[in-house]
Amino acid sequence: MKVLVTGFDPFGGEPVNPAFEAVKLLPRTTAGADVDILEIPTVFHKSIEAVVKRAEEMCADRILMVGQAGGRFEITVERVGINVDDARIPDNEGNRPVDVPIDPDGPAAYFATLPVKAMTERIRSRGIPAKVSNTAGTFVCNHVLYGVLNAAAKKGLPVKAGFIHVPYLPEQAAGKDSVPSMSAVTIAAALEAAVEAMATTGEDVKVSGGREH
Amino acid sequence: MKVLVTGFDPFGGEPVNPAFEAVKLLPRTTAGADVDILEIPTVFHKSIEAVVKRAEEMCADRILMVGQAGGRFEITVERVGINVDDARIPDNEGNRPVDVPIDPDGPAAYFATLPVKAMTERIRSRGIPAKVSNTAGTFVCNHVLYGVLNAAAKKGLPVKAGFIHVPYLPEQAAGKDSVPSMSAVTIAAALEAAVEAMATTGEDVKVSGGREH
Amino acid sequence: MKVLVTGFDPFGGEPVNPAFEAVKLLPRTTAGADVDILEIPTVFHKSIEAVVKRAEEMCADRILMVGQAGGRFEITVERVGINVDDARIPDNEGNRPVDVPIDPDGPAAYFATLPVKAMTERIRSRGIPAKVSNTAGTFVCNHVLYGVLNAAAKKGLPVKAGFIHVPYLPEQAAGKDSVPSMSAVTIAAALEAAVEAMATTGEDVKVSGGREH
Amino acid sequence: MKVLVTGFDPFGGEPVNPAFEAVKLLPRTTAGADVDILEIPTVFHKSIEAVVKRAEEMCADRILMVGQAGGRFEITVERVGINVDDARIPDNEGNRPVDVPIDPDGPAAYFATLPVKAMTERIRSRGIPAKVSNTAGTFVCNHVLYGVLNAAAKKGLPVKAGFIHVPYLPEQAAGKDSVPSMSAVTIAAALEAAVEAMATTGEDVKVSGGREH
Numbered sequence: 057m058k059v060l061v062t063g064f065d066p067f068g069g070e071p072v073n074p075a076f077e078a079v080k081l082l083p084r085t086t087a088g089a090d091v092d093i094l095e096i097p098t099v100f101h102k103s104i105e106a107v108v109k110r111a112e113e114m115c116a117d118r119i120l121m122v123g124q125a126g127g128r129f130e131i132t133v134e135r136v137g138i139n140v141d142d143a144r145i146p147d148n149e150g151n152r153p154v155d156v157p158i159d160p161d162g163p164a165a166y167f168a169t170l171p172v173k174a175m176t177e178r179i180r181s182r183g184i185p186a187k188v189s190n191t192a193g194t195f196v197c198n199h200v201l202y203g204v205l206n207a208a209a210k211k212g213l214p215v216k217a218g219f220i221h222v223p224y225l226p227e228q229a230a231g232k233d234s235v236p237s238m239s240a241v242t243i244a245a246a247l248e249a250a251v252e253a254m255a256t257t258g259e260d261v262k263v264s265g266g267r268e269h
Numbered sequence: 270m271k272v273l274v275t276g277f278d279p280f281g282g283e284p285v286n287p288a289f290e291a292v293k294l295l296p297r298t299t300a301g302a303d304v305d306i307l308e309i310p311t312v313f314h315k316s317i318e319a320v321v322k323r324a325e326e327m328c329a330d331r332i333l334m335v336g337q338a339g340g341r342f343e344i345t346v347e348r349v350g351i352n353v354d355d356a357r358i359p360d361n362e363g364n365r366p367v368d369v370p371i372d373p374d375g376p377a378a379y380f381a382t383l384p385v386k387a388m389t390e391r392i393r394s395r396g397i398p399a400k401v402s403n404t405a406g407t408f409v410c411n412h413v414l415y416g417v418l419n420a421a422a423k424k425g426l427p428v429k430a431g432f433i434h435v436p437y438l439p440e441q442a443a444g445k446d447s448v449p450s451m452s453a454v455t456i457a458a459a460l461e462a463a464v465e466a467m468a469t470t471g472e473d474v475k476v477s478g479g480r481e482h
Numbered sequence: 483m484k485v486l487v488t489g490f491d492p493f494g495g496e497p498v499n500p501a502f503e504a505v506k507l508l509p510r511t512t513a514g515a516d517v518d519i520l521e522i523p524t525v526f527h528k529s530i531e532a533v534v535k536r537a538e539e540m541c542a543d544r545i546l547m548v549g550q551a552g553g554r555f556e557i558t559v560e561r562v563g564i565n566v567d568d569a570r571i572p573d574n575e576g577n578r579p580v581d582v583p584i585d586p587d588g589p590a591a592y593f594a595t596l597p598v599k600a601m602t603e604r605i606r607s608r609g610i611p612a613k614v615s616n617t618a619g620t621f622v623c624n625h626v627l628y629g630v631l632n633a634a635a636k637k638g639l640p641v642k643a644g645f646i647h648v649p650y651l652p653e654q655a656a657g658k659d660s661v662p663s664m665s666a667v668t669i670a671a672a673l674e675a676a677v678e679a680m681a682t683t684g685e686d687v688k689v690s691g692g693r694e695h
Numbered sequence: 696m697k698v699l700v701t702g703f704d705p706f707g708g709e710p711v712n713p714a715f716e717a718v719k720l721l722p723r724t725t726a727g728a729d730v731d732i733l734e735i736p737t738v739f740h741k742s743i744e745a746v747v748k749r750a751e752e753m754c755a756d757r758i759l760m761v762g763q764a765g766g767r768f769e770i771t772v773e774r775v776g777i778n779v780d781d782a783r784i785p786d787n788e789g790n791r792p793v794d795v796p797i798d799p800d801g802p803a804a805y806f807a808t809l810p811v812k813a814m815t816e817r818i819r820s821r822g823i824p825a826k827v828s829n830t831a832g833t834f835v836c837n838h839v840l841y842g843v844l845n846a847a848a849k850k851g852l853p854v855k856a857g858f859i860h861v862p863y864l865p866e867q868a869a870g871k872d873s874v875p876s877m878s879a880v881t882i883a884a885a886l887e888a889a890v891e892a893m894a895t896t897g898e899d900v901k902v903s904g905g906r907e908h
Contacts, residue, residue: 068481125482129873138349138378138403142479154477155386165351165378173368183866185876190351191404194479198403221482226881227822234768236875237824242865264367266355266407268281269338269434342660396653398663439668440609447555449662450611455652494907551908564775564804564829568905580903581812591777591804599794616777616837617830620905624829647908690793692781692833694707695764695860 057089057255060116061247062107064123064196067098067148074225075122078243086248089255092116098148098196100141104203111204111215118170118216118254119204122247123197125221126228129236131179131246132189133172134219135265137202138165142194158202166205170218171253171260178253179246185238186246188265192219220250270302270468273329274460275320277336277409280311280361287438288335291456299461302468305329311361311409313354317416324417324428331383331429331467332417335460336410338434339441342449344392344459345402346385347432348478350415351378355407371415379418383431384466384473391466392459398451399459401478405432433463483515483681486542487673488533490549490622493524493574500651501548504669512674515681518542524574524622526567530629537630537641544596544642544680545630548673549623551647552654555662557605557672558615559598560645561691563628564591568620584628592631596644597679597686604679605672611664612672614691618645646676696728696894699755700886701746703762703835706737706787713864714761717882725887728894731755737787737835739780743842750843750854757809757855757893758843761886762836764860765867768875770818770885771828772811773858774904776841777804781833797841805844809857810892810899817892818885824877825885827904831858859889 063076076095084091092114096106111119125132139162141153172188179186192198201219208215222243229237276289289308297304305327309319324332338345352375354366385401392399405411414432421428435456442450489502502521510517518540522532537545551558565588567579598614605612618624627645634641648669655663702715715734723730731753735745750758764771778801780792811827818825831837840858847854861882868876 123482128482129868129875135353136351136377138380140348140380142401142477144477144479144481152477154475154479155473163376163378164349164380165376167351167353167377180869183864183869185865185868185871185874187872188355189404189482190407191402191480191482193482194403195481197482225822226824226877229768229824230819230822232824233826235824236768237877238865239878239881241880242878260368262367264355264357264365266357266367267404268357268408269336269341269404269406269410342655342662393656396651396656398652398655398658398661400659438609439611439664442555442611443606443609445611446613448611449555451652451663452665452668454667455665549908554908561779562777562803564806566774566806568827568903570903570905570907578903580901580905581899589802589804590775590806591802593777593779593803614781615830615908616833617828617906617908619908620829621907623908686794688793690781690783690791692783692793693830694783694834695762695767695828695830695832695836 057117058114059089059091059118059251060094060111060114061091061120062094062096064098065095068145070228073124074222074243075124077240078222078247079122081240081244082247087252087255091251100147100151100153100196100199103196103200107200107204108207116215120250120254121200121219123221126224127235128221128223130185130187132187132221133176134168134189134192134201135172136165136167136190137192137198137205139202140194141199147196158199159206162206166202168218169216171257172218173261173263173265174257175250175253176265178249182245182249184242184246189221270330271327272302272304272331272464273307273324273327274304274333275307275309277311278308281358283441286337287435287456288337290453291435291460292335294453294457295460300465300468304464313360313364313409313412316409316413320413320417321420329428333463333467334413334432336434339437340448341434341436343398343400345400345434346389347381347402347405347414348385349378349380349403350405350411350418352415353407354412360409371412372419375419379415381431382429384470385431386474386476386478387470388463388466389478391462395458395462397455397459402434483543484540485515485517485544485677486537486540487517487546488520488522490524491521494571496654499550500648500669501550503666504648504673505548507666507670508673513678513681517677526573526577526622526625529622529626533626533630534633542641546676546680547626547645549647552650553661554647554649556611556613558613558647559602560594560615560618560627561598562591562593562616563618563624563631565628566620567625573622584625585632588632592628594644595642597683598644599687599689599691600683601676601679602691604675608671608675610668610672615647696756697753698728698730698757698890699750699753700730700759701733701735703737704734707784709867712763713861713882714763716879717861717886718761720879720883721886726891726894730890739786739790739792739835739838742835742839746839746843747846755854759889759893760839760858762860765863766874767860767862769824769826771826771860772815773807773828773831773840774811775804775806775829776831776837776844778841779833780838786835797838798845801845805841807857808855810896811857812900812902812904813896814889814892815904817888821884821888823881823885828860
């Protein structure tokens with residue numbers, strides 16, 4: 057099994073992106089799967105293209121995309137990507153779309169095709185805070201999740217794909233007031249657990265990971 | 270114009286639901302529109318049926334569904350409903366579906382057809398905290414939003430529909446530790462502003478209401 | 483019984499101060515006590531002088547000082563004032579002391595002499611979120627609490643005094659991201675309940691209002 | 696210079712206490728100072744006795760006490776201990792005092808005699824979130840801070856003492872919903888930075904670490 061794990065470059069004025077800082081620490085083999093990593097630009101559309109290109113080149117069976125969720129407490133495994141860009145801040149090339157569909161011909165949403173519950177459970181079993189999230193936002197993170205699932209569906213690729221959001225690093229939180237953080241080593245351990253679950257789980261487990269709102 | 274505004278009955282052990290407590294305070298005419306109100310059960314599927322039945326009876330042009338989001342700070346106008354039930358707690362008839370589609374033949378999601386940005390702006394212009402939300406959760410609130418939009422799409426009804434989540438009332442927060450709350454009078458003023466925006470806005474305004482995650 | 487209730491003027495760039503907005507709504511007689519109100523400047527030392535001057539003029543038996551605690555969820559009744567000024571932002575006359583004692587000859591702290599537990603319980607019994615706080619900060623709120631208790635102790639005045647912090651108003655929260663708020667009417671109801679408890683309680687009730695940190 | 700660093704044993708149903716988990720990781724020599732460590736019981740009065748006994752035995756020049764602050768985001772350096780026990784939960788021997796003075800003959804409060812600002816700055820300079828706190832609560836943490844400062848004052852000991860609160864470990868947060876955490880390694884690095892600042896700072900630096908409330 058071949059797994060592609062991507063992480064964004066820094067954006068929004070941050071000097072680092074905890075996503076790629078942690079991705080860099082991943083072992084290249086996990087649970088029998090070959091793991092390839094890739095830093096992708098925090099740019100609308102170019103991010104999708106970068107993931108799809110590499111996934112096709114390496115014939116990836118699984119794609120795990122990772123992004124920063126500044127302000128979140130836990131590792132969050134995303135359930136769904138929606139067909140809209142609505143940017144509060146510009147991306148790294150100055151694009152700031154507002155209420156524009158990612159693909160005007162695409163469906164309203166795609167559910168992640170990775171086993172989100174099994175991944176979440178596996179991370180928590182390692183003593184690391186994790187939960188399922190029902191929104192990846194409306195910026196480049198949601199964009200690349202939706203876009204890669206859309207490309208896989210349209211091209212009929214057998215790949216399964218999903219997204220994990222990670223908190224700020226302590227060094228990022230040190231300059232802010234009372235925001236949660238997680239060390240790169242802890243985040244990397246969570247990602248490794250997620251890759252294990254991705255590589256070894258067939259159908260997802262049926263455990264509640266829902267929320268009232 | 271005929272507007273239906275619904276609010277759920279209490280659930281999750283709460284003695285009241287701020288949604289219907291506020292809905293009850295709405296004037297019956299707002300910005301030239303006739304406003305009808307309805308309390309609906311916090312029950313999977315029955316909630317959808319109740320809304321659709323009343324909307325058809327009264328030939329509603331607009332449907333605004335309102336629910337409690339305990340822990341949220343603001344009035345939140347929901348952007349999207351997704352095709353999944355994943356209940357952390359049972360509904361009011363003991364149902365607790367986990368990762369079950371609302372409609373196995375339905376699309377992954379529907380975007381609300383009400384002008385969510387205009388509604389949010391109008392509420393804030395009254396000095397009431399409000400923002401767009403990109404997840405209505407996976408419980409009965411998301412269920413009824415998805416279900417009503419799905420019914421409208423399948424039946425070809427010309428109605429536009431959407432959902433607003435509201436915080437706890439002060440009396441609910443008084444028994445908890447450090448949770449935000451909003452008075453029923455303030456929530457009702459927000460809902461009245463939202464109904465005004467629904468009744469008077471054609472195409473939604475293009476202002477950013479997005480989030481990075 | 484004569485009660486003086488004070489509220490600060492706006493500071494920190496806010497157009498209003500929820501403290502005095504609510505204080506203005508108080509009835510002039512509560513539980514048999516005469517209530518006098520006073521707006522005081524958010525200025526080190528001048529605030530203390532203003533309270534002490536009015537309290538002496540009216541021969542106040544009780545003093546309740548009220549201030550804004552932007553970001554707090556509940557009405558918080560302060561337990562203690564400490565002998566230090568440490569200003570993150572300037573006061574309304576540009577003073578910004580850092581680690582300066584309020585009174586170089588005063589003790590490290592004074593406990594409020596009002597019945598903080600009875601006041602907190604009374605507010606919560608009205609369905610309004612409230613709790614005891616163990617810090618009034620290090621800005622003008624803590625300053626006036628310490629300073630008035632210090633003046634009363636040094637002059638041997640029989641007056642009892644304390645401080646209540648209140649959340650932002652909804653109109654203040656509407657321009658911020660996810661901060662708690664409370665309407666002026668709800669805050670005023672809380673203050674009225676507190677004045678009732680002040681006017682009718684002898685020794686404070688022994689109920690836990692503590693925190694681990 | 697001889698430094699004593701103490702950490703509490705687990706309490707409140709937690710299997711571990713992040714304080715002592717991190718203290719255990721400290722090097723025994725830092726910035727030329729000898730560091731001795733001690734686990735102390737989360738018990739009123741016995742905790743004070745344990746610290747004072749060891750400090751006298753080793754002729755400690757500095758005492759840094761460390762405790763868990765579940766729910767806090769940062770390393771927090773405490774400014775002050777107040778003369779009251781008000782326990783929301785029982786200590787590890789079942790004591791639950793409510794509004795009882797720690798020392799009926801003691802002053803209302805003691806300011807920590809360690810350089811709290813220099814310690815906070817040093818921790819943040821290592822990229823670890825930290826700030827000054829103006830309340831150590833009313834449980835055993837505040838109790839031991841007040842009690843040790845009180846004993847030092849009454850006995851005329853030349854020792855300087857203070858307290859640091861630390862967040863939950865990730866493994867503790869993994870079983871809760873959206874609480875901040877910090878790894879033991881990161882906490883230990885923060886404590887080491889604090890010990891360095893304690894060992895090398897004469898008079899504290901004058902930088903603002905204050906709060907409005």
